[in-house]
Amino acid sequence: MHRGWSRSSPRPYPGIKDPSFRRSVALFRAFLHEQDDPDHCYSLLARDSVNQVEAYDGPVAGRTVVDVGGGSGCFTAEFRRRGAHAYLFEPDVQELGDKPPDGAVIADGYLLPLYDGVADVTFSSNVLEHVADPQTFVSELVRVTRPGGLIYLSFTNWLSPWGGHEWAPWHYLGAERARARYRRRTGRAAKHTLGENLFAVHIGPTLRQVRARDDVRVVSARSRYWPFLAETVVKAPGVREVATWNLLLILRRCPP
Ligand SMILES: C[S@@+](CC[C@H](N)C(=O)[O-])C[C@H]1O[C@@H](n2cnc3c(N)ncnc32)[C@H](O)[C@@H]1O
Numbered sequence: 001m002h003r004g005w006s007r008s009s010p011r012p013y014p015g016i017k018d019p020s021f022r023r024s025v026a027l028f029r030a031f032l033h034e035q036d037d038p039d040h041c042y043s044l045l046a047r048d049s050v051n052q053v054e055a056y057d058g059p060v061a062g063r064t065v066v067d068v069g070g071g072s073g074c075f076t077a078e079f080r081r082r083g084a085h086a087y088l089f090e091p092d093v094q095e096l097g098d099k100p101p102d103g104a105v106i107a108d109g110y111l112l113p114l115y116d117g118v119a120d121v122t123f124s125s126n127v128l129e130h131v132a133d134p135q136t137f138v139s140e141l142v143r144v145t146r147p148g149g150l151i152y153l154s155f156t157n158w159l160s161p162w163g164g165h166e167w168a169p170w171h172y173l174g175a176e177r178a179r180a181r182y183r184r185r186t187g188r189a190a191k192h193t194l195g196e197n198l199f200a201v202h203i204g205p206t207l208r209q210v211r212a213r214d215d216v217r218v219v220s221a222r223s224r225y226w227p228f229l230a231e232t233v234v235k236a237p238g239v240r241e242v243a244t245w246n247l248l249l250i251l252r253r254c255p256p
Helices: 021-032 038-057 074-081 134-144 175-186 203-211 239-243
Strands: 064-068 085-089 119-125 145-155 216-223 247-253
Touching (some): 021 038, 064 074, 064 134, 074 119, 119 134, 134 145, 134 203, 203 216, 203 239, 203 247
Antiparallel strands (some): 216 247
16 A cells, blocks of 8 residues: 555645645745745745655655756755655756756656666656657656656646746747747847747646556646645636646556
């Protein structure tokens, strides 16, 4: 029997205030200062995300955690701070930055250099919208997770107000127009180009695809940041594409 939370059992850490206004406001304020104080923003987000993992799966201490597309490694660092054996896999050396966590591996999430089922927790934050083939990416996350293990998969969907990333919310008027506007306003080329390193991933099709899989069970499909009705908002077709902001899927790897 796995130790995870299920709909029929109470959450093991009811003290964690997620969702709550206080938490969402703190996260939102940190996002507003992402450019001038990235350390605060990402350390807060990392603490919050690991809290979410622990809320569904219990303490991560002693567990093997695989962080796929983890950028500079703030999530890996937080998992390690809590006693997990956490490993960062990131394909882009620039994203790793100057001080990646020890043992960071340069690797693509489509083809992780890992045996099947090695991870107790597989963690992927805001990567799915950056890969051209999300289904293959998810399959690889599932492959490296042990039966009974947890998969934390979050992404910003295309019709989210933040879907266009640095050129949001102008992506609602079209990606090319939004990119051109960004260049005019900042004098710099945008980091993201639709179809190259940012893809229009939608909530409805993603949910249908993960629910159709027989190797994972969807424990929760919820808004990652919302202060209330975090699961309810994801149940409303159409509305959810705009209102969810960022979809968080908590998946449990099924036994073979
Ligand atoms: C928006 S950043 C997210 C970084 C970090 N996970 C976070 O939540 O702050 C997207 C990351 O996805 C990575 N990425 C893009 N394509 C990838 C792939 N095929 N496999 C693994 N990571 C990928 C990028 O290099 C980048 O570090």
